[in-house]
Amino acid sequence: MKIGVIGTGAVGRTLAGRCAELGHEVTVGTRDPAATLQRSETDAMGNPPFAEWLAVHPAVTLGSFAEAAVHGEIVINATGGSGAIAALTLAGSDNLAGKVLIDVSNPLDFSGGFPPSLFVKDTDSLGEQIQRALPDSRVVKTLNTMTAALMADPAQLAGGDHSTFVSGNDDEAKGTVAALLRSMGHRDVIDLGDIGTARGTEMLMPIWLRLMGALGTPLFNVKIVR
Amino acid sequence: MKIGVIGTGAVGRTLAGRCAELGHEVTVGTRDPAATLQRSETDAMGNPPFAEWLAVHPAVTLGSFAEAAVHGEIVINATGGSGAIAALTLAGSDNLAGKVLIDVSNPLDFSGGFPPSLFVKDTDSLGEQIQRALPDSRVVKTLNTMTAALMADPAQLAGGDHSTFVSGNDDEAKGTVAALLRSMGHRDVIDLGDIGTARGTEMLMPIWLRLMGALGTPLFNVKIVR
Numbered sequence: 001m002k003i004g005v006i007g008t009g010a011v012g013r014t015l016a017g018r019c020a021e022l023g024h025e026v027t028v029g030t031r032d033p034a035a036t037l038q039r040s041e042t043d044a045m046g047n048p049p050f051a052e053w054l055a056v057h058p059a060v061t062l063g064s065f066a067e068a069a070v071h072g073e074i075v076i077n078a079t080g081g082s083g084a085i086a087a088l089t090l091a092g093s094d095n096l097a098g099k100v101l102i103d104v105s106n107p108l109d110f111s112g113g114f115p116p117s118l119f120v121k122d123t124d125s126l127g128e129q130i131q132r133a134l135p136d137s138r139v140v141k142t143l144n145t146m147t148a149a150l151m152a153d154p155a156q157l158a159g160g161d162h163s164t165f166v167s168g169n170d171d172e173a174k175g176t177v178a179a180l181l182r183s184m185g186h187r188d189v190i191d192l193g194d195i196g197t198a199r200g201t202e203m204l205m206p207i208w209l210r211l212m213g214a215l216g217t218p219l220f221n222v223k224i225v226r
Numbered sequence: 227m228k229i230g231v232i233g234t235g236a237v238g239r240t241l242a243g244r245c246a247e248l249g250h251e252v253t254v255g256t257r258d259p260a261a262t263l264q265r266s267e268t269d270a271m272g273n274p275p276f277a278e279w280l281a282v283h284p285a286v287t288l289g290s291f292a293e294a295a296v297h298g299e300i301v302i303n304a305t306g307g308s309g310a311i312a313a314l315t316l317a318g319s320d321n322l323a324g325k326v327l328i329d330v331s332n333p334l335d336f337s338g339g340f341p342p343s344l345f346v347k348d349t350d351s352l353g354e355q356i357q358r359a360l361p362d363s364r365v366v367k368t369l370n371t372m373t374a375a376l377m378a379d380p381a382q383l384a385g386g387d388h389s390t391f392v393s394g395n396d397d398e399a400k401g402t403v404a405a406l407l408r409s410m411g412h413r414d415v416i417d418l419g420d421i422g423t424a425r426g427t428e429m430l431m432p433i434w435l436r437l438m439g440a441l442g443t444p445l446f447n448v449k450i451v452r
Binding site for chain 2: 075101112117118119121122123157158161162165190191192197199200201203204206208209210211213214215219220221222223224225226
């Protein structure tokens with residue numbers, strides 16, 4: 001399947017690499033591909049230069065946001081939450097129309113330091129904002145409740161015996177996403193309901209961040225025991 | 227141990243009954259004990275009259291909020307979140323001074339219908355509000371992430387193989403609470419940190435409410451797999 005990934009940070013790289021490994025044709029989108037390739041220093045989050053990563057993932061193509069959107073039958077929003085709508089607007093609503101748009105971002109606001117607060121919550125969510133901004137796309141919120149390594153390869157923790165949530169208005173799109181998630185190793189995919197249920201998964205961030213502190217690792221996940 | 231329980235609803239009853247079953251001396255506090263005992267109809271939440279419950283839990287005593295606070299070495303706030311500070315004020319800050327105050331409530335606002343929103347979140351929490359209102363009490367937020375039946379008897383789900391969080395500023399108080407929790411069957415008690423971490427557990431409510439809808443039962447709980 002052709003997959004576009006919007007965002008070149010750790011989340012975008014990890015998901016793009018995993019999708020390529022699973023045999024998909026992946027284009028990663030960035031604002032300015034030439035500038036992204038020219039960077040030779042680690043980014044603000046400590047990621048090595050993208051060109052280094054790309055050199056060891058030769059099956060992945062780099063393009064503009066719009067090129068990644070045009071390429072993808074499924075497009076993954078792997079930008080930071082605060083830049084999500086700007087990046088998706090550059091990707092182009094026409095290029096994303098009718099497509100499954102997987103949103104894995106969180107509305108983190110670091111302006112007050114760490115831990116971040118949420119710039120939208122409780123009575124609205126980033127998933128809903130994205131669906132409203134792109135009414136012709138089929139937004140599915142998922143994977144935003146775990147660290148990037150587990151998004152891409154959940155089996156590395158307890159053989160994958162933990163839970164993954166999907167939220168979205170289009171049942172067929174959620175089914176497509178659930179199949180992709182299962183191919184990555186997600187064994188327990190729980191459909192929470194419409195995109196409004198993204199409020200619930202985005203509001204997991206505060207306890208997730210405290211758990212990372214208490215446990216001393218981001219390699220943990222929620223399992224819904226029932 | 228002497229335990230005071232503030233609140234006569236389902237949560238207060240379930241915890242009071244379990245504590246009595248475990249051999250503790252329990253006084254449940256209510257605003258007006260005579261009025262509580264005189265009620266002969268189910269309450270707004272569908273609970274049978276308190277007098278009926280008390281008749282089958284003869285080891286439990288009913289008293290005023292203040293009497294329950296005076297009685298308890300540990301006091302449990304089992305009121306609804308919106309009434310918590312008013313009830314604890316009636317219980318009396320002097321009566322609660324120096325004591326471990328277990329807060330199991332959530333800041334649910336039903337004024338907009340179902341699902342409720344949260345009347346405090348993200349940059350503050352009900353746990354913190356209670357700690358500020360009662361600076362001489364040692365507030366420990368816990369159990370607010372699961373249904374009452376599992377608070378009291380977690381082993382009824384998967385033998386208790388799921389997680390329970392504690393938040394509070396006083397390590398000794400958290401240790402006392404963790405011991406009580408373990409005696410109830412809580413096998414995995416995770417100390418998230420200070421009372422500010424209650425923001426994280428209170429903000430689990432939105433996904434908890436959606437999960438109850440998706441799963442069709444409140445008998446589920448979060449396990450932190452790591």
